[in-house]
Structure formats: C-alpha cells, structure tokens
Amino acid sequence: MMKLKTTHDANDDFSKKADKMDGKLFTHNLGYPRIGEQRELKKATEAYWNGKISRAELETTGRTLRAAHWAKQKAAGIDLIPCNDFSFYDQVLGLTCLVGNVPPRFEWDCEMVDLDTYFQIARGTGRPGCEHGCSTHGGTFASEMTKWFDTNYHYIVPELRLDTKFRLSSTKIFDELEEAQSLGINAKPVLIGPVTYLTLGKAQEDFDPHTLLDPLVAVYEEILRRLKVLGVEWVQLDEPVLAFDLSDRQLNALKTAYARLAKVGPKMMVATYFGPLRENLPHFLELPVAALHYDAVRGAEDLDRLFTRFPEHKILSLGVVDGRNIWKNDFDSSLAVLDRARKAVGEERLWIAPSCSLQHSPITLKNEPGLDPEFRSWLAFADEKLAEVVALSALTPEALEENRAALASRNQSPRIHDPKVKTRLAAVQNADFERSAPFAQRRKLQREKLKLPSFPTTTIGSFPQTAEIRTARAKWKRGEMQPAAYEAFIKGAIRECVAFQDSIGIDLPVHGEFERNDMVEYFGEQLSGFAFTKNGWVQSYGTRYVKPPILFGDVSRPHPMTVHWSEFAQTLTERPMKGMLTGPVTILQWSFVRDDQPRSETAWQIALAIRDEVIDLEKAGIAAIQIDEPALREGLPLRHADWEHYLDWAVKAFRLCACGVCDDTQIHTHMCYSEFNDIITAIAALDADVITIETSRSNMELLDAFVDFAYPNEIGPGVWDIHSPRVPGVEEMENLLRKAKAVIPPENLWVNPDCGLKTRGWEEVKPALRNMAQAACNLRV
Ligand code: GLN
Ligand code: ZN
Numbered sequence: 001m002m003k004l005k006t007t008h009d010a011n012d013d014f015s016k017k018a019d020k021m022d023g024k025l026f027t028h029n030l031g032y033p034r035i036g037e038q039r040e041l042k043k044a045t046e047a048y049w050n051g052k053i054s055r056a057e058l059e060t061t062g063r064t065l066r067a068a069h070w071a072k073q074k075a076a077g078i079d080l081i082p083c084n085d086f087s088f089y090d091q092v093l094g095l096t097c098l099v100g101n102v103p104p105r106f107e108w109d110c111e112m113v114d115l116d117t118y119f120q121i122a123r124g125t126g127r128p129g130c131e132h133g134c135s136t137h138g139g140t141f142a143s144e145m146t147k148w149f150d151t152n153y154h155y156i157v158p159e160l161r162l163d164t165k166f167r168l169s170s171t172k173i174f175d176e177l178e179e180a181q182s183l184g185i186n187a188k189p190v191l192i193g194p195v196t197y198l199t200l201g202k203a204q205e206d207f208d209p210h211t212l213l214d215p216l217v218a219v220y221e222e223i224l225r226r227l228k229v230l231g232v233e234w235v236q237l238d239e240p241v242l243a244f245d246l247s248d249r250q251l252n253a254l255k256t257a258y259a260r261l262a263k264v265g266p267k268m269m270v271a272t273y274f275g276p277l278r279e280n281l282p283h284f285l286e287l288p289v290a291a292l293h294y295d296a297v298r299g300a301e302d303l304d305r306l307f308t309r310f311p312e313h314k315i316l317s318l319g320v321v322d323g324r325n326i327w328k329n330d331f332d333s334s335l336a337v338l339d340r341a342r343k344a345v346g347e348e349r350l351w352i353a354p355s356c357s358l359q360h361s362p363i364t365l366k367n368e369p370g371l372d373p374e375f376r377s378w379l380a381f382a383d384e385k386l387a388e389v390v391a392l393s394a395l396t397p398e399a400l401e402e403n404r405a406a407l408a409s410r411n412q413s414p415r416i417h418d419p420k421v422k423t424r425l426a427a428v429q430n431a432d433f434e435r436s437a438p439f440a441q442r443r444k445l446q447r448e449k450l451k452l453p454s455f456p457t458t459t460i461g462s463f464p465q466t467a468e469i470r471t472a473r474a475k476w477k478r479g480e481m482q483p484a485a486y487e488a489f490i491k492g493a494i495r496e497c498v499a500f501q502d503s504i505g506i507d508l509p510v511h512g513e514f515e516r517n518d519m520v521e522y523f524g525e526q527l528s529g530f531a532f533t534k535n536g537w538v539q540s541y542g543t544r545y546v547k548p549p550i551l552f553g554d555v556s557r558p559h560p561m562t563v564h565w566s567e568f569a570q571t572l573t574e575r576p577m578k579g580m581l582t583g584p585v586t587i588l589q590w591s592f593v594r595d596d597q598p599r600s601e602t603a604w605q606i607a608l609a610i611r612d613e614v615i616d617l618e619k620a621g622i623a624a625i626q627i628d629e630p631a632l633r634e635g636l637p638l639r640h641a642d643w644e645h646y647l648d649w650a651v652k653a654f655r656l657c658a659c660g661v662c663d664d665t666q667i668h669t670h671m672c673y674s675e676f677n678d679i680i681t682a683i684a685a686l687d688a689d690v691i692t693i694e695t696s697r698s699n700m701e702l703l704d705a706f707v708d709f710a711y712p713n714e715i716g717p718g719v720w721d722i723h724s725p726r727v728p729g730v731e732e733m734e735n736l737l738r739k740a741k742a743v744i745p746p747e748n749l750w751v752n753p754d755c756g757l758k759t760r761g762w763e764e765v766k767p768a769l770r771n772m773a774q775a776a777c778n779l780r781v
Contacts, residue, residue: 024394028080031357092155100169154541158201224265243275273356291315307344319355362536421554445664462756463512511569524549557609589631600649607656626668674702692716718754733775
C-alpha cells in the first residue's frame with residue numbers, strides 16, 4: 001500500500017509527478033452487497049421472523065457474511081474497506097436506530113435499540129400472522145418505505161417530529177468495526193450523512209426538519225469521537241443529497257454540519273454519487289473535510305470543473321467504475337479520466353473507487369455458469385468491479401489489452417447490433433407518434449364498437465397467481481411438465497377467470513396474466529436483446545430481492561408474445577377482451593440497461609417491438625389494449641432541469657407503442673400511484689384513451705391533479721386497495737365513486753381496483769369484484 005500524505009506539502013510539484021504516473025493509486029470501496037452470494041441474508045432473516053432460527057443464529061449469519069465480504073475485498077487488493085455497510089434490513093433504518101429515532105408508536109424506552117425493534121419499524125407489529133402489522137390487529141404500522149434516489153432500492157423513511165430527540169442508541173457501528181479490526185481489515189466505517197438523513201426523512205407535522213440538525217450533529221460528533229478512540233483513521237459520510245436541487249437551507253446545513261464534524265474524530269471523506277453536482281459543486285468542494293468522493297460516471301459532465309477547482313490539500317476519490325450497472329469498465333476512457341485527475345491533483349491525492357456503493361449490483365459472475373464466455377466477457381458484477389478498481393490503480397499492459405478485446409467484441413457483436421432495428425428506428429416519422437383522430441372522435445368510434453355501459457367495470461390485468469400456477473410454471477421451466485400440458489393448464493385458468501368475470505358482469509374482462517411470472521421478465525424473455533442471470537440478485541427492500549433482466553442489445557420482437565392468450569380468452573366471452581402489455585419505460589426502468597446508447601434510444605426500440613404486439617392484438621380482434629407504465633414516474637431524473645427531456649422521450653416511447661392502431665381500438669394505460677401533480681401534462685400527453693390509477697387509499701383526494709388540470713380522456717380511479725387483504729363493501733366503493741363523479745365528468749369515469757390482483761387470493765378477489773360490479777350498477781340508475 002502506498003504511503004499516504006494527507007496534508008499537501010506546498011513545495012511538491014504535483015504536475016511533475018503526474019507525468020511519471022508510475023505509482024499505484026490508493027483504492028477503496030464505498031459499500032459491498034450484503035445479501036450473500038446464495039441469498040443467505042434473506043434466508044436467515046426470514047427464518048428468524050418465522051421463529052425457525054434464534055436471534056443468535058441470525059447474528060452468526062450476519063457475522064459470517066461480513067467476514068466473507070471483508071476477506072473478499074482484501075483479497076481483491078482494496079486498500080481501505082468499508083464497514084457498517086452491512087444491514088439486516090436497510091442502512092437508513094440502521095442510522096435511525098443508531099441515533100435513537102424510533103417512532104413513538106413503538107413505545108421503545110430502552111437504552112439501546114435492539115434487533116427486534118429495528119425489524120418492527122420496518123415491518124410493523126401485529127398479532128402473529130398479520131403481515132402488515134396494523135392497529136386493527138392489536139399492533140402498530142410500519143414506517144413508510146420509499147425509493148433510494150433513482151435506484152430500485154427502497155429505504156425506511158425516517159420519521160421526524162418537532163420533539164424528536166436524538167441520542168446514541170446502538171453499538172452496531174462500533175461492534176462491526178471491532179469485528180473488522182480483529183480480522184486484520186483496514187476498515188472505514190460508513191455512515192449516511194446528517195443532511196441526507198434529514199432530507200430523506202419525512203416531517204410528521206408542520207415544521208422544518210432542519211431545526212433538528214444541531215441535536216443530530218451532536219450524536220454524529222459522539223459517534224466520530226468514539227470511532228477515533230477505536231483507532232479509526234478514515235470515516236466515510238455519504239451525502240448523495242448533493243445530486244438533488246438543494247435549497248439554501250440545505251446548503252447551509254451541509255456547511256454547518258461539516259464545520260462541526262470536521263473538528264472531531266477521524267479523517268473524514270464525504271461521498272456524493274448518482275449525479276452531477278452542477279451548482280452544488282462549489283459547496284461540495286468547500287466542505288472542510290480531508291477527502292471528497294465524486295461519482296465520475298454519473299457526474300461526468302462536471303469533471304472539468306471538478307478538476308480545475310479541486311482544492312489543494314484534499315484527497316479526491318474518483319468513482320470511475322459504475323456501481324449501478326453490470327457492464328465491464330472501459331479502461332481506456334477511465335484511464336483518460338484518471339489521467340486528467342492526476343494532472344489536476346497529483347497522484348498522491350488521487351484515490352480510486354466504484355462510483356457508489358456496490359449494493360446496487362449483483363455480486364459475482366462466478367455463479368453464472370449459464371452465460372457464454374463471450375457475453376460474460378462484457379460484464380462485471382460487484383466482485384469483478386472491485387478487480388477493475390484494483391486493475392485501474394496500476395494498470396498493466398496485459399490487463400489493458402484484455403479489456404480492449406472484450407470491449408471491441410461488445411462494440412461489434414452482431415448479437416448486440418441489429419442493422420434492421422437501427423434502420424427501422426431511424427425511419428420513424430412524426431406521424432408514428434400520433435393517432436389518426438383526436439380523442440373525441442376516437443371515443444365515438446370506440447363506443448360504437450365496444451358498446452360498454454356507463455361506468456364500465458374492468459380490472460388492471462392480473463388475477464391471483466396461486467401456488468398451483470407458480471408450481472406448474474416452475475415445472476414447465478425445468479422441463480418436468482410438457483409444453484402441451486402447461487398450455488392446457490394455463491388455458492384452464494384463463495377459462496375459469498373469464499367465466500367468473502362474465503358471471504359478475506365485468507364489462508371489459510381480461511385473461512388474468514396467468515402465463516406471466518413478472519411483468520417485465522415475461523416480455524424480456526421473448527424479445528431479442530435481453531439476457532437473464534441465474535443469481536444476479538439485487539436487494540429491492542428488506543428481504544425482497546430482484547433479478548433484473550440485462551438489456552444488452554438492439555431490441556426486436558421475433559414473434560407475437562401475448563396474442564395467443566388474448567385471442568383464446570376472446571373466444572370465451574361475448575364481451576370485448578382487454579389485451580395486456582408492459583410499456584417501454586417500465587421495461588427499461590426495471591432492467592440493467594445498455595450504456596452504449598442513450599436510454600431514450602433503447603426505450604424507443606422497445607416501443608417499436610411493443611407496437612408490433614399492439615398491432616397484432618388488434619388484428620386478432622382485440623379491441624382494447626392496456627399498456628402498463630407503472631415506472632414512468634420513477635424514471636424522473638433527480639434534477640428538475642432534466643425532467644422535460646426525460647418526459648419528452650418517455651411520453652413519445654409510449655405513443656410509439658400505442659399509435660399504430662385504428663381509432664376504434666381503445667388504448668388503456670395503468671399507473672400504480674396517484675401523485676401526478678407535477679407530471680400531469682405528460683400524463684395527458686400520453687393520450688391514452690383510458691388511464692387507471694391508484695386512489696382508494698387517499699379516499700379519491702389524489703384525483704385533484706386530474707380535476708385541476710381538467711384531464712380530457714377517460715379515467716378509472718381505483719376503488720379497491722388491493723394492497724390489503726380487506727374486502728371493501730358495495731357501499732364503500734359506491735361512495736368513492738360518487739366522490740369521483742362529483743369532480744370528473746361521469747361519462748369519463750371507469751370502475752376498477754387500484755392495481756393488479758396477482759398477490760391476492762380468490763377468496764378476496766371474488767367478493768371484492770362482485771361488490772365492485774354492484775357498486776357500478778348502483779351508479780347507473
Ligand atoms: N397488468 C399488471 C397487473 O395487473 C399491472 C401491474 C402493475 O402495474 N404493477 O399485474
Ligand atoms: Zn399497478
């Protein structure tokens with residue numbers, strides 16, 4: 001390990017050193033995935049929840065995983081290794097417990113927050129068997145969960161109150177440090193910074209959470225002092241909030257917090273990631289800390305400014321290896337960035353790291369024997385990324401050659417580049433984004449064709465995915481069930497589902513989506529340009545992990561994907577059948593996406609493939625087609641300034657899918673939320689004939705955006721909260737509809753649940769839908 005100088009010797013001539021470039025750069029990591037190569041953490045945590053293993057056994061799993069992760073990083077050659085990046089559920093929740101911010105409803109009054117209280121905040125408390133932990137079951141509800149910046153990771157939202165008192169309430173960070181030290185690890189404790197914590201928290205009453213900064217920082221001071229006593233040299237404080245639009249208040253908070261924290265404790269690195277800093281850059285550079293970490297992948301646009309303004313005396317940690325994606329690093333371009341950095345700050349003040357914590361990346365390619373050597377050579381998961389960091393820190397000609405060869409193969413591979421797809425996209429015309437007639441005319445034609453009653457009823461698409469269905473699919477996939485038998489089985493499920501909808505009078509039935517495991521995977525598996533891993537799990541929240549598809553190449557549709565099922569379903573009923581598709585933005589958003597072309601281009605390629613499916617459904621006699629875009633909102637960039645560009649291509653991607661049909665074909669879309677205030681113009685610009693959204697939980701209040709905007713097309717505000725096992729009564733749904741009818745033109749109103757029914761059981765679905773159909777009937781008289 002190279003000897004580090006942390007205070008700059010003014011006489012050093014850094015530019016001279018930069019020319020030499022012979023030293024190895026110092027390497028570190030910001031965070032390692034904690035879930036385990038075989039999802040050990042999930043298995044142990046769930047076993048603990050179910051009373052199958054003891055707390056001591058769970059703790060042992062944690063300890064074993066941490067030790068293995070540290071050992072791996074050390075063996076890879078990482079000089080400074082993170083600790084406290086481990087978490088049984090969520091790192092934000094870990095911080096909540098560290099600073100003693102347990103919401104009062106959990107009635108916690110001990111000195112330290114124990115693991116069970118920690119889990120209770122995440123999951124609620126209730127009588128055994130109540131999955132929600134709700135007050136009706138004698139417990140209390142969990143804290144809210146929301147997305148961590150623009151990742152697919154969800155954190156437990158800190159609850160902030162006027163009278164919130166912080167105090168040091170957990171020894172986890174110290175214990176794990178000592179654990180690492182005892183294993184001979186050069187460990188760097190990692191913590192989310194105070195300003196990010198307050199920004200991500202939610203005020204539970206009307207007050208400014210920044211008033212809590214002082215007492216919060218006091219606890220950080222105590223933590224840092226103690227870490228110093230324990231012999232820590234470096235501590236990393238993450239302030240990804242710097243990638244947001246920040247108010248003066250937030251910028252001031254950063255200034256005051258770090259002015260205080262810099263005075264106590266070990267040397268401090270403030271880490272920012274997920275985006276360029278733009279106008280926040282000077283504030284970042286001014287922080288009075290010893291080292292600054294910058295995401296050179298997402299923040300590339302600010303690198304010049306970063307290099308020219310980078311203060312003397314500070315260490316610059318450059319995140320050149322993308323922690324958010326699965327592609328092999330391009331050593332030539334990383335070297336070019338590092339070269340500029342060397343010239344700007346000198347070799348001794350330059351560190352190298354992944355761009356952000358590796359928790360957003362799958363763990364290792366080692367467990368992917370199914371990927372062929374060529375495809376595998378294009379990829380890097382967490383372990384491979386660490387190897388890249390180390391390789392880049394002192395690059396050998398051999399490593400560079402190997403990297404160039406892999407990149408060249410990816411650049412030129414016919415598996416990735418399909419001239420037909422590129423030509424087709426290049427030929428797209430403005431007219432391809434437009435229906436032929438405006439909504440008012442289309443509506444007339446659709447009414448004549450569909451002959452639906454007023455307040456038509458429909459569902460969002462999926463019906464219960466029972467254990468029986470999952471088992472059959474698993475058997476078929478393993479080759480233990482013949483394709484013909486599987487087909488017959490799924491058709492049986494569709495038949496029952498359509499018969500049920502007919503029996504209760506659902507006006508626009510669906511086939512039930514029994515053939516689908518997942519709304520993205522199902523399409524990815526059938527489209528060209530997608531690959532799937534066996535063990536590429538990434539934590540989504542708590543013990544829920546996802547295995548996103550890898551969208552690696554030009555996308556096309558070799559054959560129809562859903563037509564067969566919808567066509568069959570249509571033969572079973574006189575009523576019009578609604579076809580069900582996933583939209584391009586959602587497919588993009590829930591996959592690992594190629595980095596060799598803009599996201600917009602990839603989205604439009606997917607859109608053209610879906611457009612083909614829409615047209616084929618129409619040809620097969622399907623008169624209403626729903627294109628789900630639940631991820632449209634979550635694709636919004638972190639900075640407002642970037643919204644317009646995103647919304648423009650995202651809306652066009654949807655229109656490209658939808659606009660190939662005749663005017664009498666009805667296009668639906670669905671979104672699983674209702675916060676549309678800031679994007680209602682874009683929602684209207686989708687020009688879907690019908691949109692179904694979630695509203696039941698907010699008692700229709702969230703319809704406001706549509707009312708204020710005078711949303712022109714038809715709309716189905718959900719009347720049944722499908723996230724809860726409760727079956728709503730006729731009157732309850734009727735009341736919701738009457739509320740909606742008072743503000744939305746009644747002729748525009750549809751009747752439907754909040755979302756798909758795949759996670760519910762038939763015992764809830766049957767009475768609830770029956771009640772829903774009755775509520776619609778009651779409205780018609
Ligand atoms: N059609 C999908 C379903 O019903 C929609 C799911 C979603 O929007 N998340 O399951
Ligand atoms: Zn939904």
